[in-house]
Amino acid sequence: xxxxxxxxxxxxxxxxxxxxxxxxxxxxxxxxxxxxxxxxxxxxxxxxxxxxxxxxxxxxxxxxxxxxxxxxxxxxxxxxxxxxxxxxxxxxxxxxxxxxxxxxxxxxxxxxxxxxxxxxxxxxxxxxxxxxxxxxxxxxxxxxxxxxxxxxxxxxxxxxxxxxxxxxxxxxxxxxxxxxxxxxxxxxxxxxxxxxxxxxxxxxxxxxxxxxxxxxxxxxxxxx
Amino acid sequence: xxxxxxxxxxxxxxxxxxxxxxxxxxxxxxxxxxxxxxxxxxxxxxxxxxxxxxxxxxxxxxxxxxxxxxxxxxxxxxxxxxxxxxxxxxxxxxxxxxxxxxxxxxxxxxxxxxxxxxxxxxxxxxxxxxxxxxxxxxxxxxxxxxxxxxxxxxxxxxxxxxxxxxxxxxxxxxxxxxxxxxxxxxxxxxxxxxxxxxxxxxxxxxxxxxxxxxxxxxxxxxxxxxxxxxxxxxxxxxxxxxxxxxxxxxxxxxxxxxxxxxxxxxxxxxxxxxxxxxxxxxxxxxxxxxxxxxxxxxxxxxxxxxxxxxxxxxxxxxxxxxxxxxxxxxxxxxxxxxxxxxxxxxxxxxxxxxxxxxxxxxxxxxxxxxxxxxxxxxxxxxxxxxxxxxxxxxxxxxxxxxxxxxxxxxxxxxxxxxxxxxxxxxxxxxxxxxxxxxxxxxxxxxxxxxxxxxxxxxxxxxxxxxxxxxxxxxxxxxxxxxxxxxx
Numbered sequence: 001x002x003x004x005x006x007x008x009x010x011x012x013x014x015x016x017x018x019x020x021x022x023x024x025x026x027x028x029x030x031x032x033x034x035x036x037x038x039x040x041x042x043x044x045x046x047x048x049x050x051x052x053x054x055x056x057x058x059x060x061x062x063x064x065x066x067x068x069x070x071x072x073x074x075x076x077x078x079x080x081x082x083x084x085x086x087x088x089x090x091x092x093x094x095x096x097x098x099x100x101x102x103x104x105x106x107x108x109x110x111x112x113x114x115x116x117x118x119x120x121x122x123x124x125x126x127x128x129x130x131x132x133x134x135x136x137x138x139x140x141x142x143x144x145x146x147x148x149x150x151x152x153x154x155x156x157x158x159x160x161x162x163x164x165x166x167x168x169x170x171x172x173x174x175x176x177x178x179x180x181x182x183x184x185x186x187x188x189x190x191x192x193x194x195x196x197x198x199x200x201x202x203x204x205x206x207x208x209x210x211x212x213x214x215x216x217x218x219x220x221x222x223x224x
Numbered sequence: 225x226x227x228x229x230x231x232x233x234x235x236x237x238x239x240x241x242x243x244x245x246x247x248x249x250x251x252x253x254x255x256x257x258x259x260x261x262x263x264x265x266x267x268x269x270x271x272x273x274x275x276x277x278x279x280x281x282x283x284x285x286x287x288x289x290x291x292x293x294x295x296x297x298x299x300x301x302x303x304x305x306x307x308x309x310x311x312x313x314x315x316x317x318x319x320x321x322x323x324x325x326x327x328x329x330x331x332x333x334x335x336x337x338x339x340x341x342x343x344x345x346x347x348x349x350x351x352x353x354x355x356x357x358x359x360x361x362x363x364x365x366x367x368x369x370x371x372x373x374x375x376x377x378x379x380x381x382x383x384x385x386x387x388x389x390x391x392x393x394x395x396x397x398x399x400x401x402x403x404x405x406x407x408x409x410x411x412x413x414x415x416x417x418x419x420x421x422x423x424x425x426x427x428x429x430x431x432x433x434x435x436x437x438x439x440x441x442x443x444x445x446x447x448x449x450x451x452x453x454x455x456x457x458x459x460x461x462x463x464x465x466x467x468x469x470x471x472x473x474x475x476x477x478x479x480x481x482x483x484x485x486x487x488x489x490x491x492x493x494x495x496x497x498x499x500x501x502x503x504x505x506x507x508x509x510x511x512x513x514x515x516x517x518x519x520x521x522x523x524x525x526x527x528x529x530x531x532x533x534x535x536x537x538x539x540x541x542x543x544x545x546x547x548x549x550x551x552x553x554x555x556x557x558x559x560x561x562x563x564x565x566x567x568x569x570x571x572x573x574x575x576x577x578x579x580x581x582x583x584x585x586x587x588x589x590x591x592x593x594x595x596x597x598x599x600x601x602x603x604x605x606x607x608x609x610x611x612x613x614x615x616x617x618x619x620x621x622x623x624x625x626x627x628x629x630x631x632x633x634x635x636x637x638x639x640x641x642x643x644x645x646x647x648x649x650x651x652x653x654x655x656x657x658x659x660x661x662x663x664x665x666x667x668x669x670x671x672x673x674x675x676x677x678x679x680x681x682x683x684x685x686x687x688x689x690x691x692x693x694x695x696x697x698x699x700x701x702x703x704x705x706x707x708x709x710x711x
Contacts, residue, residue, distance in 0.1 A: 040282025040673065051669050075453055081364035082353040101353050102276075102346020104286040105364055111453035111667045113284050117346065120277035139275040140346030209667055212452050 001090050002166065002188035004147055005217040006173070007199040008065055011224050012183035015063035017048045019175035019184060023067075025129070026148065026174035028136050030122035043116040045145035046175045062223070065184070067175065068093060068114040068145035069208060069216035076106035076115065084142075091217070092147055100141040107142060111209050112216075115144045147186070148173040168194040189217065237396060239708050242490045242700055244397070249488070250697070257694045264687020267680050268343070276346055278680040285663045285675035289685050290344035296473075296655040297337035298371070298444045299466065300648070301378070303474025304330025305437045307501075308381050312423075312430035321707040322497050325485065326478045327382040328699060333477070334375045336692045343684055363447045374440045377433045384422050384429065388414055389708050407703065441470045448658070456534035456662030461522075465515045472508045473651035475501055476558075476644035481696070483641030489700045495637055502640040505647065506562045513555050516654075533665040538657050542664075542674070546653045554650010558643035 023046040024031070032042045046067045053060045074093050076085050084099035085106050095115075107115040121139040124130065133150040137143045148171075155171045168187055176184040187196035199205070204221040230244055271278050281288040307326035311319035342348050358365045386407075391414045394404045405412065442463040448454070449462030479501050485491040520539075523531045538547050664673045677685075699705070 040284070041277070042283065049668070075451065079362050079364065079451070081359060081362040081368070082350075082357040083359040084353075084357075099350075099353060099357060100347065101350045103341075103344065103364065104346070105362070105447075107284075107286040108663065109451050109453050113666055113668065116283065117286065118275070119282075120275045142346075212667070 003091055003190040003217075004070070004152065004171075005187070005189035005196055005200065005219065006067065006147070006176075007185045007196050007202075007205075007219045007221060009181075009183045009185070009199070009221040010062075010064065011204075011221060012181040013048075013063055013065060013179075014181045014183075015048055015050070015061075016180050018178045018180055019046045019065055020044055020048055022046075022174040022178035023145070026131055026134070027146070028122075028124075028130050028134050029116075029143075030124060036119075041119045043118070043143070045114075045116065045143075064220070065175070066112060066114060066208075067173075067218060068147070069112050069214065069218045070145075070147060072215035072217065073213060075109040075111065075212075075214060079105045079109040081105065092149060092152075093144075094146065094149070095142060095144050097135070097137045097141045097143060102140040102142065104142060111212055111214065115142050117142050233396065237708070239492050239704060239706065240393075240396060241492075242485075243393075243702075243704065245490065246701065253488075254694070254697065257690045257697070260690040261687050261694060264684055264690065267683040267687065270680055271343075271684065272348075278678060280675055280677040280681055282673065282675070284666060285660065285673045287344070287659060287663060288675055289677050289681050290340050292652075292656050292659045293685055293688070294337050294340040294344065295444055295448075295659060296652050297333045297340065298440065299470035299473050299651065299655070300477045301330040301333035301337070301374070301474065302437060302441060302467075302470035303476070303478040304328070304333070304378060305374075305381075305433045306471060306474055307478055308378075308385075309430045309434050309437075312381070312385075312426040313434070318494070318497055318500065322478075322482060322493060324382065324385050324707065325481055325491075325493075325705045327378055327385065328696070328705070329478060329481050330378045330474075331375065331382060332692045332695050334371060334378065335695075336688055338371065339688050339691065340685075343688070363443060363450055366443045367447060370436070370440045370443050374433070374436050377429055377436055381426065381429050381433065383409070384426050385707075386703060387411060387422060388419055389704055392708060393703065403702070437470075438467060441466045448662075453667065454662040455528070455530040455667065456538075456665070457658070459519060459522075461515065461519050462658075465512075465519065468508065468512045468515050469651055469654060472505065472512045473648055475505050475508065476647035476651070479505070479644035480641055480648055483637060483644070485696075485700060485705055487638070489697065489705070491700065491705045493706060498637040498640055502562050502644070505644065506559065509555055509559045509562075509647065513551075513559075516551075530665065530667050534661045537664055538661045541661075543657055543661050546656050550650045550653035550657065553646055554653055555647070558646045558650070561639060561643040561646075 023029070024044070027045055029043045029045060036042070046065060049064045049066055051062050051064075053062055070091065070093050072091065074085075074087060077087050077093060080086075081103065082099055082101055084096045084101070086094050086096070088094050102117070104117055107113075107117060118137055118139050118141055122136055130136065131150075133154075151173065152171050155166060159166045159170070166188075168191065171186060173184070173186045176186045185196045185199055187194040189197055189200055191197050199221065200219045202221055204224060205219045206222055207216045207219055210216070233240055233244060279288060279290075304326040307319050308323050308330075310316045311323040342351065345351065354365065354368050358368065360366070390404045390408045391412045394401050394408075394412070397404075445463040445466035448457040449459060452458050479498060482493045482498050482501070486493045520535065523535050537543055660675060664675070666672075
């Protein structure tokens with residue numbers, strides 16, 4: 001079974017936020033709008049975070065695209081009182097929106113802040129463009145990045161039907177597909193010859209808050 | 225009951241007075257509370273329809289007033305068990321009559337805590353998932369179990385300490401015979417053997433309640449304290465701190481309940497019981513202060529970035545008013561009020577504090593060297609907001625000595641009640657500061673939050689308080705809140 005993981009090369013990231021938009025489209029995330037965005041009601045599964053280093057005139061803005069880290073020791077799974085957040089057999093951290101009671105304990109426990117809550121019922125200008133592969137989440141439950149699990153399933157089924165193994169790069173997450181700088185790479189970390197496997201061993205590789213022993217599956221390549 | 229019967233009862237059983245005599249003020253308060261609860265139901269309707277959108281909670285402040293109050297009320301429930309344990313397990317006779325009021329308080333506090341959890345859930349209609357799908361790796365699931373166990377113990381304590389009196393009331397107030405029979409659950413034996421059996425059961429329950437209480441408050445602390453994601457919470461001291469602040473606030477709550485029910489409901493509570501609880505409070509407040517100090521010192525000395533950000537926010541940032549309210553008005557002032565030091569001690573106490581406070585103010589404006597520069601928290605280069613300093617000076621140098629020197633009413637049980645009420649509010653401030661600032665500041669420097677509760681949230685919190693008060697004053701009319709005197 002592949003060990004799905006992601007590498008994000010910060011040198012290649014232009015902070016265009018196309019990944020954020022592609023993710024919202026792909027995964028049927030409602031748009032909060034300006035007013036609600038200001039009061040912290042956004043839902044972003046893949047968000048480009050910005051931080052300012054230093055002071056004017058030597059200031060520099062750093063950007064960091066942040067999907068769910070799909071930790072191998074996920075604190076969110078640990079704390080969920082009803083088992084709505086689970087570590088799947090293939091290692092992906094999944095969220096069951098039918099089981100979730102909306103206590104938001106997992107959000108509090110996640111050091112990366114990757115989880116989003118449906119503060120109100122999702123509203124779309126039109127349902128015409130919703131992705132039929134991804135269920136819309138109801139009000140009052142937590143949701144998060146799935147590593148585009150529906151794409152993984154589809155590709156796996158196709159490969160199975162054709163009686164072959166998955167090829168490297170066959171599964172692309174929406175953010176990877178759209179990334180203008182080619183900064184995001186997705187694939188099997190266990191395959192030493194896959195792109196993601198090679199990049200994860202790069203000298204610039206680091207993981208977010210590694211000291212918390214969450215063992216994230218997203219590796220960043222530091223700006224050189 | 226006719227008028228003659230009432231007169232006779234009043235003469236022969238003055239401790240039944242609150243059950244048969246009800247003044248106009250009572251109905252006024254009852255109507256007021258009902259109105260607040262009604263408005264709360266309306267507000268909840270809104271939250272039910274719109275979701276938690278109507279609250280001020282957001283990303284990244286995922287928890288707000290509801291969880292603050294949940295933690296707070298679980299803590300307040302400690303008082304009942306503490307008094308019951310003193311009365312029935314340690315055999316302190318003078319706390320026996322008030323044990324019932326304390327247990328009733330504990331039961332109501334736990335029920336309010338459960339209401340607050342329900343208010344906080346995004347999908348309250350799925351609460352039963354906690355039973356069917358409970359995952360016991362989660363501290364929240366532990367809490368669900370221990371709250372249940374503790375509630376059962378508190379109810380059993382309440383039942384066995386009230387049963388005999390209910391049987392007596394069946395005879396004294398024949399018009400409510402059916403109600404009392406129902407409340408006794410049909411167990412109406414009051415032979416000496418049965419009463420002795422009650423006593424033994426109470427003792428066993430009170431002993432069992434002590435480890436249960438330790439677990440309850442620890443588990444509530446662990447909901448927060450086991451999370452490595454929140455530097456402000458992730459501390460081994462949190463569980464012991466919760467036990468201490470639960471004891472302090474719980475005791476204070478029992479005192480407030482006693483003073484209020486004596487003043488406004490005419491329940492006969494002996495001065496001695498209130499004074500003794502006040503004395504216990506004097507010894508527990510400094511322990512709480514010590515725990516808070518030990519926690520702060522550890523964080524500040526290490527100066528680790530993420531925890532420092534949380535504590536900066538708490539002590540000098542947006543939550544400074546809450547923090548200083550907790551320390552000064554919630555701990556220091558009640559301590560001095562309860563302790564009632566001799567006048568010269570009070571004066572002596574205020575002089576160095578006055579000098580310190582004025583130096584602080586001076587340093588803030590003039591930046592001249594002074595002996596405090598090397599001292600916490602100034603060594604860190606952080607300064608109190610000026611209004612905090614002014615309040616500090618005013619309080620320590622003027623208000624406090626004035627109160628201590630001039631007022632004699634503070635020496636009465638009402639004074640103890642006021643000090644206890646300050647403690648109860650102070651611990652609410654403490655809970656606010658434990659829950660909220662760590663949510664504002666995260667490990668990653670990116671999403672820094674802010675949180676302003678909406679009116680819906682505040683209304684729902686107040687309405688839940690009103691439910692508690694309502695239950696208390698209604699039950700005060702249903703059965704005797706303190707043990708009836710034996711003739």
